[in-house]
Amino acid sequence: ETGVTQSPTHLIKTRGQQVTLRCSSQSGHNTVSWYQQALGQGPQFIFQYYREEENGRGNFPPRFSGLQFTNDSSELNVNALELDDSALYLCASSHWRDLNTEAFFGQGTRLTVV
Amino acid sequence: GENVEQHPSTLSVQEGDSAVIKCTYSDSASNYFPWYKQELGKRPQLIIDIRSNVGEKKDQRIAVTLNKTAKHFSLHITETQPEDSAVYFCAANLYSSASKIIFGSGTRLSIRP
Numbered sequence: 001e002t003g004v005t006q007s008p009t010h011l012i013k014t015r016g017q018q019v020t021l022r023c024s025s026q027s028g029h030n031t032v033s034w035y036q037q038a039l040g041q042g043p044q045f046i047f048q049y050y051r052e053e054e055n056g057r058g059n060f061p062p063r064f065s066g067l068q069f070t071n072d073s074s075e076l077n078v079n080a081l082e083l084d085d086s087a088l089y090l091c092a093s094s095h096w097r098d099l100n101t102e103a104f105f106g107q108g109t110r111l112t113v114v
Numbered sequence: 115g116e117n118v119e120q121h122p123s124t125l126s127v128q129e130g131d132s133a134v135i136k137c138t139y140s141d142s143a144s145n146y147f148p149w150y151k152q153e154l155g156k157r158p159q160l161i162i163d164i165r166s167n168v169g170e171k172k173d174q175r176i177a178v179t180l181n182k183t184a185k186h187f188s189l190h191i192t193e194t195q196p197e198d199s200a201v202y203f204c205a206a207n208l209y210s211s212a213s214k215i216i217f218g219s220g221t222r223l224s225i226r227p
Binding site for chain 2: 042092
């Protein structure tokens with residue numbers, strides 16, 4: 001196991017609703033990244049948080065937002081859900097020091113938007 | 115931005131044979147290249163990684179090579195076993211003001227008994 005946990009494991013939401021996904025990072029890690037993995041595709045980078053601030057973003061609209069807390073937890077928030085948001089959402093934590101950026105993934109949250 | 119191309123998308127090999135998966139990346143600033151294995155319904159798991167100051171790295175039956183000039187890197191699995199069946203992702207880490215891992219599209223590896 002990686003020490004990274006996510007909740008919930010599965011979630012069903014209606015189009016237009018808002019959702020919050022949670023991640024508990026491995027102890028001591030100061031960086032958390034979020035990824036969206038559609039069925040049959042590779043994980044797509046959403047954004048990264050380092051020391052509670054957003055520190056890099058992929059090609060996702062502003063309705064995807066996040067928070068990182070000092071207690072090794074973080075959140076991914078998605079507003080105005082669309083059907084295409086249905087995917088596996090993965091968080092990955094790492095300790096950003098120099099060039100060492102091994103990322104350890106949580107088991108993911110499977111979001112279904114209907 | 116960084117783009118990672120991976121091929122083949124599917125690969126079927128006889129048990130005991132070798133499997134090779136190839137990737138290319140676009141941004142010369144990338145300096146960390148991890149490989150992940152993902153079994154059905156499970157999280158991606160790091161199986162091996164290589165940094166830009168190394169050309170080759172081996173861990174038992176798994177090896178990775180990196181050609182920075184050509185921006186190519188490859189995963190080699192020797193003596194394949196049924197438990198090697200999974201989806202494999204290559205990735206590149208763009209280190210600038212942020213650190214983010216850009217994944218390839220994945221290779222579904224099947225081992226034939």
